[in-house]
Structure formats: structure tokens, C-alpha cells
Amino acid sequence: MRRVKALILSYLILTGLWLVLSEVTRNEFIIGSLVSATISLIFSSRLAILENVKLNPKALFCSIKFIFVFLRELFKSAIDVAIRVLSPSLPINPGIVKVRTKLHSKLGRIVLANSITLTPGTMTVEAKGEYLYIHWIDIKSDDIESATVAIVSTFEKHLEVMYG
Amino acid sequence: MVEYAYIIFDIAYYISLIAILLSFIRFYLGPTAADRVVALDVITICGINLIIQIAMRAGRIVYVDVALVYALLSFLGVISVARYLEGGL
Amino acid sequence: MPEIFALILLIVISLGAAVYAVFTKKTITALIASGIISLSASIIYLLMAAPDVAMTEATIGAGLTTVVFLYAMKHVKGGEDD
Amino acid sequence: MIKYLLVFVAIIGIGYIFLPFVMEFSTPTKLNPLATSYVQGSVNELNMPNVVTAIVVTYRGLDTLGEVTVLFLATAGVGFLLKRKHDMVNHRRKCSEILCTGASLLTPLIVLFGVYIFAHGHLSPGGGFQGGVVIASGFLLLVMANISFHFSHNLIHFSESISGFIYVLLGLAGLVLLGANSFLDPRYLPAGKWLDIVSTGAVPIIYSIIGIKGGSELCSVIDSLQHGGTEL
Amino acid sequence: MLFIASIISLLGALFLFLGSMGVLRMPDVYNRMQAGTKATTLGTMMTLLGIGLANTAWLPKILLLILFVLFTNPISSSALARAAHFSGIKLTDRSIRDNLADDKVEEQDA
């Protein structure tokens, strides 16, 4: 059942992609849905990570909220980098810290890692199980717990609802 | 207002050209291979911008496909060099 | 004519990267330089109004050329034998 | 030292031979007659917007057949020179979880994009060769991210030979259905509507076949370069 | 509308410029990567969005392009950072701590 959900979800995503790439006509729809059905059957074992996507109204609401949070953080990070670059003394204080995440699904972890890479001053270097190693341009705290609160928890509470 | 808009688009175009030049200087200076790959990555992303701006100037939507190819495949080169450097190829 | 500036910049970058690829000591650096040559050549094709050629150069130069060279270099243990 | 001098003289000589050709060349302001006739013919006879595809598939179709043959020969040469090692021991470092998951998510997108490129070869830039290369790149991503992933040899050889066979067969269909002098002429299928995906006769089918053939050949090149080379 | 689009595009180009400036000025690979990833991603997004708003027929393809860049760029930079760390490129002298190197040493002892 969960496998079927992943298949249908990947089929819908790929067909939508095809229709965005080309114009929306009847022939395009027929050929595009054939192609995406074939591809999602071929890659069904790899696309099984889509199983963890939750499809309830709360998750939908949370994903919209997540997009806004993410855009805000992206803006903050770019401005942060700009200020650091433009100031003549380069105020950096870098190092690699270790944090811990509560997410279990692979999809949730990759979205979390990508979001961390795009937020102010942090970049994921390595992921090992539930620990993430993060290069932090301006270290403020030393131990795992406080670093986790500072870096991960902004996104984690939304992603937990979305992907579990 | 509209006539200023085209001038501002021109300025944006020149600024992205300068960005390409600056990252090329980093490519030239970079002490290790990883620095040069970072420069290549930044040049590719600025190249995507440049392609879209050329497409807007020529008024052809068909040029956007080239930028799509770069957006999907450019990270393959970076990842292959990275896997080579860490001994995983 | 803003396009002419892009053309000049791309020509300068591709020639600079080519000279660098000849002069540098390490093979992998020459490989990255050839990646930059491929990128600038692709945008030059686009400015020459040949999007098909630009797309071919993009697909080949973005990943496959580098990977083919890197696999060969893995077999010859780094390829530094100059 | 004398060698560097000789090389320098040789370079100057080659440059001197080609310099007049470059200097006297002036960019033309209008199209030459052959290209004009190709453009008009592609638009009117074949109903095809992309003139480059019209030349590659139809007007210069035999050249393309020859080039596919050259590609096949080069692939066969690579496979012959680098014989496959039988006991495969992996000393590769594992990739991180991020790259592994990202590769699983991105490969279907890349393959779909490759199919888009060669299915729309007659409408937008792109076509069989480019689409095949994009598909091969998608599988290459899987090879780099997963240590345990291998290409299935039988599948590659099967798709390579069957697509080459179908390509020649589609060319011969023109010869049978349209009469003499029409090898690789795609007009035995209806021309269709302007700017529709199902149009211009058999061109989309021929270009898709070329794409599958090119993609499987490049996959086989990558496979032979990846393992092999140890056995003499 | 066109004016707003051009302003967005100009801001994006400025971010691109600052990103490559950061790539030029930062002291080691990891910090260069930080500048190179964040600023150029936002710069690309805003430049493309400006052009997409200027001619609305292109907007779907440009949104797709933004999505692809947003997904591939962090993955590649993270893979490159890992490779740089494993191939033994040191962090700059100004850095404070390196938990990943400590953990690797522990693994080798065990």
C-alpha cells in the first residue's frame, strides 16, 4: 500500500514536470504520462523514499509555512554573507560542530541538510546516521545540545510534521 | 519608468559578467584543487544567469533549455571531482 | 551592444583557461580548466545563435568528459608522471 | 631546448598558414542558397520548425548513420582494450547519505529530462545525441553515488543492437513505401500539425531510436572505463 | 511591473557579485564554499525571477530552473566539503574546533 502511494506520487510529479517543460496539449499529456509511468516503474525501488511524505491538511499547512521560513532564512543568510564579505576585517570564527536530529526518514534528512546548507553561516559537511557534522562560520556554543537548538530546531519542527 | 527598466537590466548584466571574472581570478589563484572546483561551480551558476539574460535579449524561449541542462548536470562534474579527491570513484 | 562584452569576456576566459591547462603542473587542475573552456565555449555557441550545438556541448562538457578522464586517472594512479 | 624551438617554429608556421583565411573572412550578411533551400524545405516539405534536426535526420541522414557507426566502433574499441575484471573488489569509500538520497531523487528527473530532449528534438534544440548523453549522465550519477550499482550488460547490449537494427529498418521503410531515392525519408507517416509533438512524419521515432542507441553506447563506455583494465 | 522586475534582477546580480567576491576573499575552502553557495543561490533565484516577471510566458520554465538550482547546489557543495575534509585540507588557522576530525581519530583507535 505504501509502495503504491510512492508510485502514484512519483508518477504525478513526473507528469507535472513534463507538462511544465512542454505546452499543455492532449498529445503531450498522453506521451508524458506514458513516459513518466515507465520511469517511475523502473526506478520504483529508489523512489520508495517518497513513502514518508504525509498527505494530510496539517502537513500541507506546515509545508507552506516551511517555505516561508526557508525563504526568510535564505535572505538572512545571503545578507549575512554580504556583510561578512564587505567588512574589511572578515569577522569569522569558523569550526566544525556535531549536532543531532530527531528525523528518521531519509527524505526528511536530506531536506534538513539542504536547508542547513542554505541558512546563515552553516554548511553540512557529513551525515552519519542521526548525527550531522556542520561547518559553522561563527561558533557560538560548544556542546551538542545547544548547537542543535541553535541550528536544527528552526526547520525540524516543520519537517517532523511533513515527513516524520 | 519603463525606459529605466531596460537600463537596469543592462546594469545587472554587466554586474554578472564581473562576477564571472572575479571567480575566474579565484580559479587562477586557488592553492588546492578544491578551491578551483568551487570557482568552477560559481562560474557555472553565473553562466546559467548569463544564458537566461542572453535568451531575454534575443527573445527566444528555446535558449532556456540549455540553462536547464546546466542546472541539472553541472553538479555532476563537481561531484565527480569530489569523489575522486576523497578516493571513492 | 552589450553582447559584445560577454563575447570578449568569454574569449578571454577560455584562452586564459587553455594557457593555464598547458602550464599547470597537476593533471586534475588541467582537467578543471578544460571544464571552464567547455562552459565558455557553450555560451559562445549560444551567442553565435546555435542552441543545438550549445546544448550538446553543455551535456558533454558538464559531466561526461570530466568523468571519463577521472576514471582513466584512477586506473593510472593519479596520472602524475611528468 | 632545441625541441622547444622546433615546436615554436611549427606553431608559428601553422598559424601563418591559417591566418590569411581568418583575416580575409568577413561575416556574411545573408544566407547562402543551399542553406536557404534547406530552411524553406524543412518548413514546407517536412513541416519541421528545427532546421538543424531536419538536416541531421533527413537531408544528411546517411552521414548520421555513418556517425552512429563510428560511435559504435569507438565503443567497441574501448570495450576491447579494457577487458572486464572478473573478481570485483571494491576499495571505494562510501558516499555520504546526503549524496546517496539526492542521487535517488534526481536520477528519475534527469532521465525524464533526457526523454523530453529527444522527444522534442524536432521542435526545440536538442535531439537524439543530447538526450542519450543526458540519460547516460543520469545513470552515471547512480554509479558514483552507490557502490553496489552495476550496469546490466545484457540489457545494454540488447538495447544497443536492437535500436541500431530498428534505425536501419525505419530507413528502409522509406525506401519501400515511398520508392527509390528515399532512404531515411520520414514522410511515410502523416506530417501532422505545426508545432505539435506528433508531427513531421517519422522524425521523432528515428531521433528517439538514435537517442537510445547513443545513451546505451555511452553507458557501456563508462562501464568499461570503470572496471577493467587490470587483466591483460 | 517591468520596473519592479528589473530592480529584483539587479539585486540578484548584486548578490552574485558579492558571492564571487566572497569566493575571492575568504581564507579557506570551507568558508569560500559558504559564500559561494548561499549568495549565488539567492542571486540566481532573484535574477531569474526578475526575468520571469518581465516576460510572463517564461515563468513556468524559470520556476522549474530555480527549483533545480535550489536542489542541486547544496548537495554538490556538501559533497565537495566532505571530499575536502577527507583529502586532508586543513581548516584555516582562525578556526576553533573540528569535531569531525576528533571523531575520525576515535574510530581509528577503536
Next chain:
Amino acid sequence: MMVLICGLLLMLIGIWAMLIKKNIIRIIIGFSILDTGTHLVIVAIGYVKHATAPIVDKAVNISQNAEGGIQVLGKVVDPVPSALVLTAIVIGLAVTALLLSFAVRLYKVGNSLNINDYEELKW
């Protein structure tokens, strides 16, 4: 014109790298630079001043004549060099892979990449 000179210079740099370098892999990199330069020259020959890409859609000026045929009025570039270079690039990749497999094979036999160590074919 400028692109033509750039292509010629790239060709010369490629030939220079092929003649001067001793490492086989570097010679093959020089060959690929030579390849790119040749393609640039061929594409630059086909360019027509102020012309657009040879893909006839809404952006190109066309007119219908009485019999229903379409006349292309807008300027397009010469499509024949594009069609030539298109296949040449893919074949260039295959040839590069072939050269590299020769290099790997030579390394397995002679355990060296220096071109001066292979003296069997010298006269």
C-alpha cells in the same frame, strides 16, 4: 571574426600542448582543447550578422503565401555547420574515451605514462 581568431588560438594552444607535453593524459587534454577550437571555428563560419537561431517558431518572422506554403522572412544562421558540429562533439567524446583506454593499456604494459619511455616504435 573574434570567435574565429579565438578558435584558431585554441587550436594552436592544443597543438602546442600535444607537442610539448610528455605525460600521455596531458596530451589527450591538449587534444580535447584542439577539438573545441575546431568546433568554434566551424560554428563561427556559419554565423550571419544579426541573425537568430534556425528554429522557426513565433519569434521568427514568417509569411504565408497563396498556396499555403510558408516563407521565412526573418534572418536565420546557416544550419549546416551546426548539424556537422553536433555529431562531431559526441564523436569527440567517444574518441577521447578510446585514446584514454589506450593510455590505460599502455600504463598496464609499460608501467609508465611518460611518452619517452615507449621506444619500440621509434625509428
